[in-house]
Amino acid sequence: MSETASLLVLAACLAAAIIRPRWAPDWLVAAGGGLLLVLLGMLAPLAAGSALNGLAPTVGFLAALLLLADGCRRAGLFEALGAVMAWGSRGRARRLLAMVFLTGAGTTAVLSLDATVVLLTPIVFVTAASLPTNPRPHVYACSHLANTASLLLPVSNLTNLLAFQASGLSFTRFGGLMLVPWLAALGVEWVVVSRMFAADLQRQTAPAAVAERPAQVPRFAVCTLGATLAGFAVSSLVGVAPVWIAAAGATALALHQRPAPRELLAAAEPAFLVFVLGLGVVVRAAGAHGLSAAVDSLIPHGAALTSLLAIAAVSAALANLVNNLPATLILLPVVARLGSGPVLAMLLGVNIGPNLTYVGSLATLLWRRVVHAHDARTDIGEFTRLGAITVPAALVASTLALWLALQVI
Amino acid sequence: MRALVWIGENTWEACVDQARALLPRQAAITLLHVAAGDIEEVVAGARLARLGRPPAPPREPLDAVSAEEARALLAAAQARLGRPANLIARRGRVEREVVAACTDSDLLLLARDGGDRVGPRSLGPRTRYVVDHAPCAVLLIWPRAPSAGSPVPRPRH
Numbered sequence: 109m110s111e112t113a114s115l116l117v118l119a120a121c122l123a124a125a126i127i128r129p130r131w132a133p134d135w136l137v138a139a140g141g142g143l144l145l146v147l148l149g150m151l152a153p154l155a156a157g158s159a160l161n162g163l164a165p166t167v168g169f170l171a172a173l174l175l176l177a178d179g180c181r182r183a184g185l186f187e188a189l190g191a192v193m194a195w196g197s198r199g200r201a202r203r204l205l206a207m208v209f210l211t212g213a214g215t216t217a218v219l220s221l222d223a224t225v226v227l228l229t230p231i232v233f234v235t236a237a238s239l240p241t242n243p244r245p246h247v248y249a250c251s252h253l254a255n256t257a258s259l260l261l262p263v264s265n266l267t268n269l270l271a272f273q274a275s276g277l278s279f280t281r282f283g284g285l286m287l288v289p290w291l292a293a294l295g296v297e298w299v300v301v302s303r304m305f306a307a308d309l310q311r312q313t314a315p316a317a318v319a320e321r322p323a324q325v326p327r328f329a330v331c332t333l334g335a336t337l338a339g340f341a342v343s344s345l346v347g348v349a350p351v352w353i354a355a356a357g358a359t360a361l362a363l364h365q366r367p368a369p370r371e372l373l374a375a376a377e378p379a380f381l382v383f384v385l386g387l388g389v390v391v392r393a394a395g396a397h398g399l400s401a402a403v404d405s406l407i408p409h410g411a412a413l414t415s416l417l418a419i420a421a422v423s424a425a426l427a428n429l430v431n432n433l434p435a436t437l438i439l440l441p442v443v444a445r446l447g448s449g450p451v452l453a454m455l456l457g458v459n460i461g462p463n464l465t466y467v468g469s470l471a472t473l474l475w476r477r478v479v480h481a482h483d484a485r486t487d488i489g490e491f492t493r494l495g496a497i498t499v500p501a502a503l504v505a506s507t508l509a510l511w512l513a514l515q516v517i
Numbered sequence: 518m519r520a521l522v523w524i525g526e527n528t529w530e531a532c533v534d535q536a537r538a539l540l541p542r543q544a545a546i547t548l549l550h551v552a553a554g555d556i557e558e559v560v561a562g563a564r565l566a567r568l569g570r571p572p573a574p575p576r577e578p579l580d581a582v583s584a585e586e587a588r589a590l591l592a593a594a595q596a597r598l599g600r601p602a603n604l605i606a607r608r609g610r611v612e613r614e615v616v617a618a619c620t621d622s623d624l625l626l627l628a629r630d631g632g633d634r635v636g637p638r639s640l641g642p643r644t645r646y647v648v649d650h651a652p653c654a655v656l657l658i659w660p661r662a663p664s665a666g667s668p669v670p671r672p673r674h
Contacts, residue, residue, distance in 0.1 A: 134568075201527070225563045230577060233556065233557075234582050241526055247556050251559050251560070306638075307632070308641070380569050466559045467563070468565060468566025468567070476562065486554040487555055
């Protein structure tokens with residue numbers, strides 16, 4: 109009974125987040141669902157409290173990172189990156205793709221996949237459209253990099269942030285272990301994208317006009333970001349939690365730009381933070397009532413290469429079914445008990461896996477197909493083929509690299 | 518003669534030059550550009566992957582950006598052609614739109630995909646679809662003069 113009830117509430121949260129009905133915002137469903145499970149006695153108030161307590165530092169960290177990325181947007185960093193990409197491409201399609209890879213991988217690693225999806229990808233589209241080149245390889249690559257390049261640092265993806273808190277790794281050790289898997293996954297993306305779109309990346313009939321060197325680079329934002337990254341690197345040495353470094357970076361940008369308080373509040377996305385907390389409580393209840401046991405039976409125990417590959421594959425599959433945030437919340441309590449290797453292998457799965465669809469999960473894709481059933485103008489078959497090739501290859505390459513890193517570091 | 522010239526981002530100059538050189542003076546020329554709907558869909562769809570976040574629309578409407586680029590490309594192509602031409606901008610599934618656009622043409626002029634290497638894969642999947650399905654005569658040009666002396670492989674038997 110309580111098993112069914114907690115799974116139903118979890119399903120309601122996911123449905124609200126995917127369908128987005130006006131009358132039931134997802135944050136309200138998640139928060140209300142968590143409260144309902146406590147009131148019905150299916151989750152002890154103490155357990156709910158401990159779930160909230162466990163998530164609170166991560167959610168605070170997330171808010172600081174959202175403010176940091178928004179400060180960079182306000183400073184015009186992403187327009188500047190567009191100008192840098194156009195300039196660096198020298199009018200050549202293949203060079204533009206290389207610039208997109210550098211910029212996309214860097215933006216995702218430092219400012220998270222959200223910044224790449226929301227702020228950088230449209231800029232890549234506009235930049236590629238303004239040059240005499242087909243925008244498809246560049247936009248597809250950028251969209252993939254938002255996921256693939258989010259392996260590197262705890263701040264690159266909310267999934268990493270959740271796992272970072274649970275794994276007990278230091279910021280630098282996390283980055284150190286994920287560096288080679290990150291490079292391996294990026295290498296797979298580069299090889300596949302540049303081969304699959306070889307025809308579009310050929311030299312043009314006439315060389316295009318070379319864009320001018322970008323004049324406006326927001327120095328303060330770039331320096332703040334650099335200082336924040338350096339702060340993350342030394343945070344464990346000086347015994348400061350990285351959340352304070354992110355908060356300091358966000359504060360520096362806010363003091364420099366002085367946006368309206370209302371803008372600042374909106375940039376921290378309070379509804380999303382409530383959604384994460386509510387979903388965390390609901391998943392805790394579902395976990396206690398059999399979900400964790402079910403996941404436990406699916407996942408091999410151990411840190412051998414075959415176990416890591418299986419964990420990455422199961423995580424990728426779950427992320428593709430229900431999206432990577434719920435997948436992480438469901439898997440994390442189980443893999444955290446197995447040590448840092450399995451936690452990082454899970455991250456490879458939930459971060460790279462979503463590239464199989466362009467909307468993050470099959471559930472979202474199905475819903476989008478239902479809503480847009482009348483619209484036959486778009487054909488995303490080529491994007492799906494790209495995902496079908498890169499996801500398995502990048503998963504295997506990065507898991508192998510992770511296994512090696514775990515032996516060496 | 519009604520001739521349709523398919524203008525792509527990478528190869529439009531060669532198409533226009535060949536149209537000027539090869540099409541008869543009295544031919545009624547139409548220049549066609551097709552913006553791909555899937556690229557805008559991928560940019561918009563990626564936002565949906567962010568579960569629990571409001572689906573904020575992009576600051577710059579993407580279809581307006583690509584419509585403007587198509588207009589600019591067609592204008593540049595017409596200027597290079599130096600002859601009166603009908604301009605058509607479509608958007609959607611590129612290969613299907615091109616085939617649909619040439620139903621009332623006598624000839625379709627299009628380029629191979631980039632490159633100058635003689636041999637297989639000189640047609641990308643979309644170009645191949647168009648060549649396979651075009652209901653009129655097709656004039657297929659090289660975007661750059663093919664590399665001289667590329668040998669035709671010997672038959673195996």
